[in-house]
Amino acid sequence: MAFPEPLETKGRLHDLPTPGSESPFRERRPYRFSTLCATVENPHMKDQYGSSSVPIYQTATFKGVGNEYDYTRSGNPTRTHLQHHIAKISSAAHAFTVSSGMAALDVILRLLKPGDEIIAGDDLYGGTNRLLTYIRTHLAVTVHHVDTTDPSSLDKYISPTKTAMVLLESPTNPLLKIADLATISQNVKERAPNAIIVVDNTMMTSYLQRPLEHGADIVYDSATKYLSGHHDLMAGVVTCNRDDIAQKLAFTINSIGNALTPIDSFLLLRGIKTLALRMDRQQSTTQLVAEYLWNLGFKVNYPGLPNHPGRDVHVRIADGSGAVLSFETGNKELSERIVAATRLWGISVSFGCVNSLISMPCVMSHASIDAATRAARGLPEDLIRLCVGIEDSNDLLDDLEHALLEAGAIELNAAQNRFVRAPHPDALTQAVQDLDLDDGRNKQEWFVSAPGKVILFGEHAVVHGVTAIAASVDLRCYGLTTPRTDGKLSVHFTDIGDFYHEWNVDDLPWDALTPIPPGEVHPDELDQRLIEALSLTVLARLGGEKEQAKNASLAFLYLYMTLSRGSYRPTFNFTARATLPVGAGLGSSASFSACAASAILLLQRRINLPPKPSSTPSHLHVSHNGRRAIPPAVAEEVNRWAFVAEKILHGNPSGVDNCVAVFGGALSYTRSGFGRKGGMDAIHGFKSLKFLLTNSKVPRDTKKLVAGVAQMKENEPGLVNSILKAIQSITDEARRALADPEMSRDALLTALQDLIKENHDYLVMLEVSHPSLEIIRMKTYESGGLRTKLTGAGGGGCTVTLIPDDFKEESLDSVMDELIREGFHPYLTSVGGSGLGILSPYPEHRARGSDPHPPRQNVGQATPPDTPSEIPEGRAKGTAFDSLRPTFEMASTEDISAWATSLGRWLYV
Numbered sequence: 090m091a092f093p094e095p096l097e098t099k100g101r102l103h104d105l106p107t108p109g110s111e112s113p114f115r116e117r118r119p120y121r122f123s124t125l126c127a128t129v130e131n132p133h134m135k136d137q138y139g140s141s142s143v144p145i146y147q148t149a150t151f152k153g154v155g156n157e158y159d160y161t162r163s164g165n166p167t168r169t170h171l172q173h174h175i176a177k178i179s180s181a182a183h184a185f186t187v188s189s190g191m192a193a194l195d196v197i198l199r200l201l202k203p204g205d206e207i208i209a210g211d212d213l214y215g216g217t218n219r220l221l222t223y224i225r226t227h228l229a230v231t232v233h234h235v236d237t238t239d240p241s242s243l244d245k246y247i248s249p250t251k252t253a254m255v256l257l258e259s260p261t262n263p264l265l266k267i268a269d270l271a272t273i274s275q276n277v278k279e280r281a282p283n284a285i286i287v288v289d290n291t292m293m294t295s296y297l298q299r300p301l302e303h304g305a306d307i308v309y310d311s312a313t314k315y316l317s318g319h320h321d322l323m324a325g326v327v328t329c330n331r332d333d334i335a336q337k338l339a340f341t342i343n344s345i346g347n348a349l350t351p352i353d354s355f356l357l358l359r360g361i362k363t364l365a366l367r368m369d370r371q372q373s374t375t376q377l378v379a380e381y382l383w384n385l386g387f388k389v390n391y392p393g394l395p396n397h398p399g400r401d402v403h404v405r406i407a408d409g410s411g412a413v414l415s416f417e418t419g420n421k422e423l424s425e426r427i428v429a430a431t432r433l434w435g436i437s438v439s440f441g442c443v444n445s446l447i448s449m450p451c452v453m454s455h456a457s458i459d460a461a462t463r464a465a466r467g468l469p470e471d472l473i474r475l476c477v478g479i480e481d482s483n484d485l486l487d488d489l490e491h492a493l494l495e496a497g498a499i500e501l502n503a504a505q506n507r508f509v510r511a512p513h514p515d516a517l518t519q520a521v522q523d524l525d526l527d528d529g530r531n532k533q534e535w536f537v538s539a540p541g542k543v544i545l546f547g548e549h550a551v552v553h554g555v556t557a558i559a560a561s562v563d564l565r566c567y568g569l570t571t572p573r574t575d576g577k578l579s580v581h582f583t584d585i586g587d588f589y590h591e592w593n594v595d596d597l598p599w600d601a602l603t604p605i606p607p608g609e610v611h612p613d614e615l616d617q618r619l620i621e622a623l624s625l626t627v628l629a630r631l632g633g634e635k636e637q638a639k640n641a642s643l644a645f646l647y648l649y650m651t652l653s654r655g656s657y658r659p660t661f662n663f664t665a666r667a668t669l670p671v672g673a674g675l676g677s678s679a680s681f682s683a684c685a686a687s688a689i690l691l692l693q694r695r696i697n698l699p700p701k702p703s704s705t706p707s708h709l710h711v712s713h714n715g716r717r718a719i720p721p722a723v724a725e726e727v728n729r730w731a732f733v734a735e736k737i738l739h740g741n742p743s744g745v746d747n748c749v750a751v752f753g754g755a756l757s758y759t760r761s762g763f764g765r766k767g768g769m770d771a772i773h774g775f776k777s778l779k780f781l782l783t784n785s786k787v788p789r790d791t792k793k794l795v796a797g798v799a800q801m802k803e804n805e806p807g808l809v810n811s812i813l814k815a816i817q818s819i820t821d822e823a824r825r826a827l828a829d830p831e832m833s834r835d836a837l838l839t840a841l842q843d844l845i846k847e848n849h850d851y852l853v854m855l856e857v858s859h860p861s862l863e864i865i866r867m868k869t870y871e872s873g874g875l876r877t878k879l880t881g882a883g884g885g886g887c888t889v890t891l892i893p894d895d896f897k898e899e900s901l902d903s904v905m906d907e908l909i910r911e912g913f914h915p916y917l918t919s920v921g922g923s924g925l926g927i928l929s930p931y932p933e934h935r936a937r938g939s940d941p942h943p944p945r946q947n948v949g950q951a952t953p954p955d956t957p958s959e960i961p962e963g964r965a966k967g968t969a970f971d972s973l974r975p976t977f978e979m980a981s982t983e984d985i986s987a988w989a990t991s992l993g994r995w996l997y998v
């Protein structure tokens with residue numbers, strides 16, 4: 090038996106077996122698709138026995154030298170038959186069959202070389218995504234994911250020199266989004282003529298869509314799906330018209346040895362014969378199922394529905410809507426119940442089989458895409474995918490209805506005598522909430538604030554697992570977000586060189602982002618890729634003397650991007666202003682971090698405030714001045730993200746500062762992971778203690794000081810560990826004393842004085858003191874035996890001095906005068922006040938409205954400028970009208986606190 094050379098090396102092969110014209114009056118038309126499918130004919134490969142079906146050449150080798158076939162890895166007659174048949178039904182010059190759909194993509198991706206760039210869709214099969222991630226991380230190929238429903242979204246990534254491949258899917262899996270293959274191919278070819286356009290056509294097959302006709306260079310299918318149709322084999326198919334590409338593909342397949350086996354080639358060939366028949370049946374039932382779900386009110390993704398956004402494009406490039414649809418129920422648990430309740434619909438990954446299948450992509454076929462990316466690409470966790478088979482459509486609909494009913498997704502409406510969608514409590518609440526937020530959240534200003542802190546015992550040691558005792562001070566950082574409508578995000582940091590900067594949101598390095606979906610926590614490690622991308626791009630021009638502002642901007646942008654949700658990117662200005670000194674050891678960075686985190690979480694709709702209280706209270710209203718109005722879960726979420734920002738600002742923070750900034754009060758805090766029980770405990774009883782805080786005004790850098798102690802620990806572990814142990818016993822003592830109701834006031838104060846001295850001595854040993862701090866210690870001790878220690882990171886910054894109850898006011902005045910004379914700045918503070926605060930967004934709570942409970946303090950006492958001053962040119966662009974921003978930015982620091990209070994009701998943790 091003589092075979093021609095293997096088909097993959099030949100030119101155009103689909104010499105259609107349409108017989109020639111029999112009569113000049115009645116031309117024979119070319120055979121149609123289903124006829125081609127059923128007719129496996131290859132005029133070059135006549136079987137010697139006239140076998141009706143293609144024989145399986147189950148052999149690895151072929152005898153002889155110089156013959157058509159020698160080794161099945163390189164060529165096998167059964168496979169040649171199959172490839173001929175596929176080329177024919179695909180109207181392609183070349184067809185290759187390999188061991189799976191992913192193997193097909195692998196062969197195609199091997200056309201790339203390091204440095205190349207791919208533009209790919211953002212709603213791709215999970216396995217495709219996984220392979221792309223692999224080549225991105227291992228082969229230095231850049232992958233840009235874009236929303237391919239908008240052809241112009243590719244524009245900014247198309248480079249004539251770098252774009253080597255464009256990878257498309259239409260409809261996408263599982264959201265059934267439509268890409269205009271023809272327009273995209275044309276755009277890409279115009280601007281990057283060498284780019285290869287690749288289309289995954291699995292969902293459609295060549296029966297319903299032939300991308301080679303729309304400009305694609307390579308089309309591949311997972312033949313495990315519709316082409317074979319029975320889920321009894323795995324195979325991948327690659328077709329193309331270009332000889333140069335075909336040659337490279339053939340070389341790769343032969344080299345790596347993943348060509349399809351003879352038996353699978355046979356099975357696939359047999360499956361293809363019924364492709365059109367199966368597809369027709371599956372597609373018509375899918376239309377019925379889609380309409381059924383749509384009529385019930387579910388959000389259904391199927392291009393056969395009239396409201397599908399890509400329907401017009403799809404109708405232009407394809408011949409049918411296919412047999413896969415997906416729909417949302419509004420609730421993940423509800424979806425899980427529906428899936429579990431079906432009987433006829435098999436719970437399985439994959440699709441294209443004669444049997445109907447049901448799945449939840451997020452937990453099955455797309456689980457290999459991490460949750461963060463799924464969320465960023467808008468893949469709903471509750472999405473159900475239906476892959477419709479050839480069973481009787483009535484049975485399929487009955488079974489689905491039964492499952493929806495059993496799961497509680499639909500209920501009988503007796504009046505209408507039909508099933509209607511059941512209002513799911515969670516779905517409803519969510520929908521109402523979303524509506525609420527859509528209406529106002531991003532069009533309004535958010536005003537937040539958080540206190541600084543004073544560490545009384547245990548700073549530095551707390552980084553290494555020792556317990557610290559800290560309390561909030563009545564000096565705060567304030568953060569105000571003001572919406573912008575010009576696509577820009579800006580920051581204004583009035584305390585650090587009056588720094589202002591703005592960025593186009595689209596210019597941020599979104600490619601480097603791994604977003605974290607709501608409800609998930611940030612990993613322990615910062616995302617260095619994102620930090621690097623931000624530093625090298627939008628922050629590259631800042632630096633030098635602007636180091637502080639650069640760090641604060643980095644922390645802000647890092648949170649903004651990491652907390653983003655898909656393409657939802659609110660634009661606004663964030664102004665931060667503090668009444669506490671920045672970089673003085675009073676936790677300005679943590680209060681800043683808490684403000685930035687809470688503002689972004691609010692705008693990204695990740696935290697919600699409690700609903701406004703009903704206007705007609707049914708019981709006695711006890712005023713708590715806003716305390717405990719912010720639920721603990723919200724506070725914890727803000728705290729987690731404030732800690733992330735602190736990591737950016739501090740390197741290796743303990744977490745105590747952000748805990749105080751968010752939770753306020755006084756607490757003992759132990760970092761987890763050091764063999765002791767981590768966490769924080771509130772300490773009561775601080776209110777009555779008086780402290781003097783003194784700012785040495787010597788600037789220092791917390792990050793460096795913390796790193797210095799870590800270095801010392803590494804160099805002299807014995808010494809440092811014994812110091813840490815000693816500090817632990819100091820904080821244990823302090824905590825016990827503070828919590829002991831039996832202890833006399835005198836005894837408590839004396840004990841605390843001793844502990845302050847001792848703790849400071851150890852901090853000196855850790856080399857974090859500074860001559861200016863020693864001067865303050867000496868001065869306060871000399872004038873009345875007061876005990877003082879450094880607080881926070883040291884190296885300059887602030888000290889804290891305990892003022893006993895019986896310390897005379899005149900003596901205190903003279904101590905303060907003395908300190909001022911020395912050039913220091915003393916503050917007499919109260920500690921243990923409220924943590925994070927959010928100005929109530931409800932109009933009823935704003936002082937300008939008819940507030941039944943006007944704020945008690947300082948209304949009218951604040952002295953912000955009567956006429957808001959102008960925001961400098963450029964900064965006001967896109968700023969909302971009637972904003973708090975001008976007053977906030979121009980008021981004097983002393984007035985900020987009273988002014989903020991006068992605005993209305995603040996909700997506190």
Ligand SMILES: Nc1ncnc2c1ncn2[C@@H]1O[C@H](COP(=O)(O)OP(=O)(O)O)[C@@H](O)[C@H]1O
Nearest residue numbers: 582637641667672673674675676677678681791
């Ligand atoms: N009000 C603010 N506005 C902008 N950035 C701030 C503000 N307060 C703190 N920061 C950021 O935090 C850094 C100070 O952190 P750090 O040295 O730990 O001081 P502190 O001891 O006050 O916490 C600043 O360099 C800046 O990056």
Ligand SMILES: C[C@@](O)(CCOP(=O)(O)O)CC(=O)O
Nearest residue numbers: 549674676742743791881882
């Ligand atoms: C030194 C340290 O204990 C406190 C730093 O506080 P500050 O930055 O000086 O306010 C570090 C930390 O706990 O993260």
